[in-house]
Amino acid sequence: MIEFTNVSKKYANGVIGLHNINIQIESGEFLFVIGPSGAGKSSFLKMINCQEKATGGEIKVNGIEITRLSRFKIPKLRRQIGVVFQDFKLLKKMTVYQNVAFALEAIGLPKEEVRQKALDALTLVGLEGKLLFYPNQLSGGEQQRVAIARAIANNPDIIIADEPTGNLDPDNSIQIVNILKELNKQGKTVIMATHDHELIFGQDCRVVTIDHGTIFSDEVRGYYENN
Numbered sequence: 001m002i003e004f005t006n007v008s009k010k011y012a013n014g015v016i017g018l019h020n021i022n023i024q025i026e027s028g029e030f031l032f033v034i035g036p037s038g039a040g041k042s043s044f045l046k047m048i049n050c051q052e053k054a055t056g057g058e059i060k061v062n063g064i065e066i067t068r069l070s071r072f073k074i075p076k077l078r079r080q081i082g083v084v085f086q087d088f089k090l091l092k093k094m095t096v097y098q099n100v101a102f103a104l105e106a107i108g109l110p111k112e113e114v115r116q117k118a119l120d121a122l123t124l125v126g127l128e129g130k131l132l133f134y135p136n137q138l139s140g141g142e143q144q145r146v147a148i149a150r151a152i153a154n155n156p157d158i159i160i161a162d163e164p165t166g167n168l169d170p171d172n173s174i175q176i177v178n179i180l181k182e183l184n185k186q187g188k189t190v191i192m193a194t195h196d197h198e199l200i201f202g203q204d205c206r207v208v209t210i211d212h213g214t215i216f217s218d219e220v221r222g223y224y225e226n227n
């Protein structure tokens with residue numbers, strides 16, 4: 001479970017990114033986070049893996065209070081959380097396989113486990129036939145699928161996706177959401193920020209709207225039922 005209690009984020013330059021956020025996200029939920037540009041969606045996601053630290057309030061992830069976590073304990077938290085970004089963040093000089101394997105090697109897994117986990121993750125996203133391709137030989141949708149494989153390869157409980165479809169056309173966007181929904185069916189908590197209202201129409205999921213750094217609405221099935 002992820003639990004925010006009175007969470008605020010004031011950046012060093014004085015800008016308020018988040019103000020008094022209270023929310024509980026159960027394990028196994030699929031949550032869309034929507035809101036206009038600058039609303040605080042990325043700030044909200046960055047709190048969960050300590051990419052940014054809250055300046056007020058408390059955040060618990062699977063029972064652990066993370067706002068005052070020492071920097072030595074952050075890697076352990078991050079191993080529970082897979083992150084997917086809008087711009088894929090793939091390493092250009094590495095193949096599809098190497099991009100996923102590299103992330104697993106970096107946490108010190110043995111070679112055989114790296115191989116198995118990388119192949120399993122790439123198979124799950126349908127890229128087992130493109131292991132030796134380089135990112136610039138792939139479509140945007142395929143590149144994002146590599147990034148998802150990298151995020152899930154070590155079997156995290158939680159997936160955070162910050163505008164993962166922001167650079168993709170509608171068909172590829174749907175495909176990415178379908179992969180995230182499949183991962184959610186397998187038990188993972190998925191939190192996805194998006195600008196794209198069209199994409200979430202008809203999706204039977206909880207939708208949280210953030211505006212001016214606060215939670216403006218939190219609809220368990222509202223979007224689905226009203227649209």
Ligand SMILES: Nc1ncnc2c1ncn2[C@@H]1O[C@H](COP(=O)(O)OP(=O)(O)OP(=O)(O)O)[C@@H](O)[C@H]1O
Binds near residue numbers: 011012037
């Ligand atoms: N590192 C930072 N330093 C200072 N201000 C920041 C920083 N990161 C974000 N902000 C500010 O915090 C507010 C919320 O930004 P955030 O990136 O969380 O919004 P967002 O909803 O994700 O926007 P977008 O949809 O455009 O990505 C904005 O006013 C932004 O300028």
